[in-house]
Amino acid sequence: MSDPLIEAALAAQQRAYVPYSRFRVGAALRTVEGMVIAGCNVENAAYPQGACAEAGAISAMVLAGGTRIAEAVVVGDSAAPCTPCGGCRQRLREFAVPGMRVRMVDGTGRVLLSATLEELLPHSFGPDHLPG
Ligand code: THU
Numbered sequence: 001m002s003d004p005l006i007e008a009a010l011a012a013q014q015r016a017y018v019p020y021s022r023f024r025v026g027a028a029l030r031t032v033e034g035m036v037i038a039g040c041n042v043e044n045a046a047y048p049q050g051a052c053a054e055a056g057a058i059s060a061m062v063l064a065g066g067t068r069i070a071e072a073v074v075v076g077d078s079a080a081p082c083t084p085c086g087g088c089r090q091r092l093r094e095f096a097v098p099g100m101r102v103r104m105v106d107g108t109g110r111v112l113l114s115a116t117l118e119e120l121l122p123h124s125f126g127p128d129h130l131p132g
Helices: 004-013 053-064 086-095
Strands: 026-031 036-040 069-075 096-105 111-116
Touching: 004 026, 004 036, 004 053, 004 069, 004 096, 026 053, 036 053, 053 069, 053 086, 069 086, 086 096
Parallel strands: 069 096
Antiparallel strands: 026 036, 026 069, 096 111
16 A cells, blocks of 8 residues: 555554553644644543544644644544545645545554535634634
8 A cells, every 4th residue: 555644544543642542543734835744532530521543643643833734534443434624624625725635544554434514514604704
């Protein structure tokens, strides 16, 4: 397999800190600048303080100077595609280019589902809604 975005998501998944759910998630973003940035889920004994893989990847992207997400890959431990949670759809929305595609892959890197962010989060609210 030779897709760097899928490889990055799979590698990130191995770093997941998931003592509570045991559900490992990896996410990788390709930015418009050409960077590949990954994240994993990091859980917490105070359960709601856990962070999703997508959230970690977005934070790392901003820190690295990335501005917009051109494409994303998410991998989870389920047989069904690991679709981004509702909150992470909105987080991705903030930085997504129009038509941005999210590929959800299994642990071997096989694509289980490919969807645009618009399909995952239709009629979304974004920066353009705000004045200024
Ligand atoms: N999780 C993610 O990291 N991303 C998703 O898109 C779905 C869910 C995490 C949160 C929690 O650590 C675990 O998966 C089980 O919900």
